Amino acid sequence: MSNRIKLEHMAPLAITPGEPSGIGPDLLIQLAQNEQAVPFVVIADPELMASRAEALGLPLLVHEWGSGPVARAAGELNVFPTKLGDACIAGALNVRNAAYVIKCLDIAIEGCLSGLFSAHVTGPVHKGVISDSGMQFSGHTEYLQEQCGVDKVVMMLASTKMRVALASTHLPLSQVPAAITHESLRRVLQILIADLQGKFGVVRPRILVAGLNPHAGEGGHMGREEIDIIEPVMQEFVTAEAELIGPLPADTLFTPKYLKDADAVLAMYHDQGLPVLKYDGFGESVNITLGLPMIRTSVDHGTALDLAGTGRANIGSLQAAINVAYDMACARRSPAQA
Secondary structure, eight states: OTTTTTTTTOOOOOEEOTTTTTTHHHHHHHTTSSSSSSOEEEEEHHHHHHHHHHHHHHHEEEEEEESOOOOOOOTEEEEEEEEOOOOOTTOOOOGGHHHHHHHHHHHHHHHHHHSSSSSSEEOOOOHHHHHHTOOOOOOOHHHHHHHHSOOOOEEEEEEEEEEEEEOSSOOOGGGHHHHHHHHHHHHHHHHHHHHHHHHOOSOEEEEEEEOSSGGGGGGGTTTTIIIIIIIHHHHTTTTTEEEEEEOHHHHHHSSSSHHTTTEEEESSSSHHHHHHHHHTTSSEEEEESSSSOOOOOOOSSSOOGGTTTTTTTOOHHHHHHHHHHHHHHHSSSSSTTT
C-alpha cells in the first residue's frame, strides 16, 4: 500500500456491518480498538455500535459523520447515522430490522456513485431474515448489480497468493455446462480484464483459464466444451491487452509453476476454484464484485449469530477486505488525481 501516504486526502471507504444481530458490528468495534491506517466510515445506528461495544466490554467513542475528515485514533469510530427499525439483541434475528440493512446498503451505494465514498466493504447479511420481511433479496452481489444497473457482474475471491474469478457461480453442478456459453464466457473475460486493468492497476493481466472437464477435456475424449467454447472465446482475446493461458487442467493449474506469474485464475464453476483459494486463506480471503461502476469487497464468512456479542469473532477477513478495497481505490485513481 505504497500510495497511502500520498492519497490520504481521498474519500473514505464505506462499511456496512450487515445483519445487526450478527458479528458485523462486533468486528468493527474490535477493529476500532487499534489506530486505523485506512480511513473508513461505518453506515449504522450509532446506538447499536455503542451498546454492542458496552456488551463486549470495549471502549468506543462514536463520531457521527456526514462528510469531511474522519477520525482514526484507537477506540474511535466514524458512523454515518442510520436508525434501526427495532431493538437489536446480539444473536437474535429480528425481521423488523431487515429494511435497516437494505437502507444501509443504499446509502453506501449512493455514496460510492456520487464520490462521497471511494469503495464499499460489506459485512455479512442474513438473506433469510430479509426475505422473511417480504423483500426480495438473493444476496449482496445481485442487489448491487440491480442498483447499479449493470448487465453482468463477476465474482472474484482473493487471498494473499491468488485471485480466482468464476465463469459461473451458485449453480447445481448439472447446470454448469449449459451456463458456459460463448456469450457468457466472453462477457466474463471482458469484465475480468477491464477490472484487473482499471481497479487493480495491472497493465497487461496474465490470466490462467481452467478447463471445464477433467484434464481440460483431453483432446475431446472427456468432453468438448474446451474445444467448442473455451478455446474459441480465448482466441478472440489474442490481440487484447491481456495474456490468456489455457484451457488448463484444474488439478494442475493451482500449482506454483503456473500461479507464480499469474494475475488471476478464471475457474469455470464455484467448487472448481474456491476450495483451493479458501484452503490457502480461509478467514483472511476477500470477496470482490467485478463489473460494477464502484469498488465492492466483502468478508468471506457469514453472520455467525452464535458468536455475536462474545468477543470471539475473528477480524482477519474484514481487515483484508478493507485493505484490498483501499488498494483498489488507490489503483483506480489517475496520476492527476494523486
